[in-house]
Amino acid sequence: MSTLPSATAKAPVGVSAHAHEPAETAHASLAFHPAPGATATFIGDLRELFKFKVTAMVLITTWAGFYLGSLDSGISSIQRGLLNTLIGVGLASAGSSALNEALERKSDAKMIRTANRPIASGRFSLAQGAILGLIAVVLSGVWLLNTTNPLTAGLTLLTVFSYVAIYTPLKRVTTLATFLGAFPGAAGPLLGWTASRGQIEWPGIALFAILFVWQFPHFMAIAWLYRHDYGRAGIKMLPVVQPDGLSTVIEALFYAVLMIPVSLAPWYLHMAGIPYAIYATVLGLVYLGYTIRFARILRARSETESRMFARDLLKVSVIYLPLLLTGLMLAATVRHP
The missing domain is CATH 1.20.120 (Four Helix Bundle (Hemerythrin (Met), subunit A))
Structure with missing residues (x-):
């Protein structure tokens, strides 16, 4: 990944921490010491790939739905089920965001506000972004199926599908995409409710x-x-x-x-x-x-x-x-x- 330093990178002129080390030792040391800021850049790219702020908002609305559903059942929302729900829905949101950026990499590169996204800018490859997105979505489905209920797992995967496979490509075709995209955008509290109550009400x-x-x-x-x-x-x-x-x-x-x-x-x-x-x-x-x-x-x-x-x-x-x-x-x- 481009954020990792090359193993053949040269030390700054006049400053060599490896001046008294054998060549192979210096080479190995360089290979395991990323360039300054590389780790922070990589973490920042992951936050951007998974649209951290959007995912955080999804989790807030999901929590609200779970809280209200639990209250309706007369039980506390501070329970293992809340954490399980937030993990599963968070993975789904992060995964669909990564897949969205993979599909929109060319249009993102043409827009000022999105040109620096990791896939659009080339810091992540298309394959890396798509694989990370798919892994997150699959993990989400498996996690929710095993920790909440089939309804919540199914609705979550349907939300991902409608966002990635319907809304994203239609943005280049029709203004109706905004209306269709509002459906997956509104799913958070309903997913929280079904995770708590086990049914659509x-x-x-x-x-x-x-x-x-x-x-x-x-x-x-x-x-x-x-x-x-x-x-x-x-x-x-x-x-x-x-x-x-x-x-x-x-x-x-x-x-x-x-x-x-x-x-x-x-x-x-x-x-x-x-x-x-x-x-x-x-x-x-x-x-x-x-x-x-x-x-x-x-x-x-x-x-x-x-x-x-x-x-x-x-x-x-x-x-x-x-x-x-x-x-x-x-x-x-x-x-x-």
Whole structure:
């Protein structure tokens, strides 16, 4: 791997730690001492290959689903089953991220924000990235099947398949890929719920719906920020296909409005009481307010101003989701069907 030093690398001129050693001893010493920073670079590349931040968000939402499912069963979520679920889902997320980067290596290389990814930049080969991804996915399926239940294992592998085999290639074909990609993107809390409860139930579907709807204003902000990058790579995002921004704004607004009633679904289902309903409504109105502000991209006076509106919505979307889930977890009660 390119991050490892060559065994034939020369010592710096005038500085030789091996000046008094036999040649073969110095050669062996060099072979087992990576260049300064090589290990850190390799670890950083693994974090990027497995999309550490994305995987961390998936695990947070999975934990929320497991916690709420355990509460519904009247048992503590602090148990071996939680760790087993997080390990399995984490492996699946990491593996699908690596496979995604393997498939998108050429388009990644054309975009400023992704050109330095390990496969796109050549620090990892295609084979290395694909093999690591496949190993992680297979381990995920085996682990979840043996430590949780067949339903959770099957849903997890279906999520990986839809993300890697459907969403990823369709990004270069149609803007519909964003809608289809929201399905695997929303799977985390449902997987946590099924791992805890062993079945698909309305509360788990409600959690799935919250994640599904939340993604669209979030995605539209990202798509607008990086529309020129996406255009260079040939990825069919709405701002690329319809560069005036109107369709982008309409889609973001539609789902931001829809987010309010969808976020109240746990209240409808008696998962939480009035305090959660008030809290979720206030958060939803803030999210909607920033999405309305995002609509100013249609008459922004400069690219800098336009990017500011998109970046602000992106920041609020990232803050909104954990705040909503945390509020739900704190306010949740045991249902009485």
